[in-house]
Amino acid sequence: xxxxxxxxxxxxxxxxxxxxxxxxxxxxxxxxxxxxxxxxxxxxxxxxxxxxxxxxxxxxxxxxxxxxxxxxxxxxxxxxxxxxxxxxxxxxxxxxxxxxxxxxxxxxxxxxxxxxxxxxxxxxxxxxxxxxxxxxxxxxxxxxxxxxxxxxxxxxxxxxxxxxxxxxxxxxxxxxxxxxxxxxxxx
Numbered sequence: 001x002x003x004x005x006x007x008x009x010x011x012x013x014x015x016x017x018x019x020x021x022x023x024x025x026x027x028x029x030x031x032x033x034x035x036x037x038x039x040x041x042x043x044x045x046x047x048x049x050x051x052x053x054x055x056x057x058x059x060x061x062x063x064x065x066x067x068x069x070x071x072x073x074x075x076x077x078x079x080x081x082x083x084x085x086x087x088x089x090x091x092x093x094x095x096x097x098x099x100x101x102x103x104x105x106x107x108x109x110x111x112x113x114x115x116x117x118x119x120x121x122x123x124x125x126x127x128x129x130x131x132x133x134x135x136x137x138x139x140x141x142x143x144x145x146x147x148x149x150x151x152x153x154x155x156x157x158x159x160x161x162x163x164x165x166x167x168x169x170x171x172x173x174x175x176x177x178x179x180x181x182x183x184x185x186x187x
Contacts, residue, residue, distance in 0.1 A: 011045075011054060014169075019061035023069065030157035034059055035116040036165035038091050042098020043112065044173055052095050059091055086127050090120055103170060113166040117158040125151045 018033040037055040045051040067079025094116045101112035128134045129147040137143035137150075 011050065015054065015058040015061060018058040019065060022058075022062040023065040025075070028157050030154040031161035031164075033161070033165040034091055035094055035120055035158065035162045036113065036169055038094035039098040039101060039112040039116045039162070039166065040169040040173070042095040043101040043103045051098065052092055055091050055095065056088055059088060083127075083131060083133065086124070090123055094120060103173060109166060109170050113162045114159065117155060117162045121151060121155040121158065
């Protein structure tokens with residue numbers, strides 16, 4: 001499938017801007033664009049490879065930036081750590097949610113923007129609990145629930161961030177699409 005040059009440039013700019021934002025000092029944890037990018041990509045980008053690549057490439061670029069800053073002693077946050085590959089899998093899986101979202105339906109965008117962080121929260125905290133990470137909660141139902149409770153602050157900011165970035169991505173897409181379609185209809 002041939003990709004229009006302007007579309008490719010726009011997607012690359014989106015990847016870079018999102019990566020820079022994620023690595024920005026002082027950013028609220030969980031308030032990041034990658035879940036919204038996965039839902040948006042799945043909903044809007046017809047080439048499925050690009051739909052998956054959009055959030056994953058941005059995540060990789062921001063992790064490389066984090067790693068560079070960490071090696072320079074400018075941040076305590078390392079770009080790469082054990083078990084990180086699970087984040088890439090989870091963000092990639094969220095693109096499937098976007099496949100079910102019609103980009104012209106506010107209710108579906110809202111549902112996708114809520115489902116994305118909820119699915120990520122449930123699966124990521126489950127893998128943390130199984131792997132003994134976080135606070136090392138016991139392998140009991142109570143320990144799993146404690147692990148979920150530990151992650152609630154991240155869930156809240158993740159939902160807010162996903163709503164915010166979904167509004168920007170889908171809203172911007174709608175404005176650009178209607179402007180372009182309006183121009184094409186008049187021509």
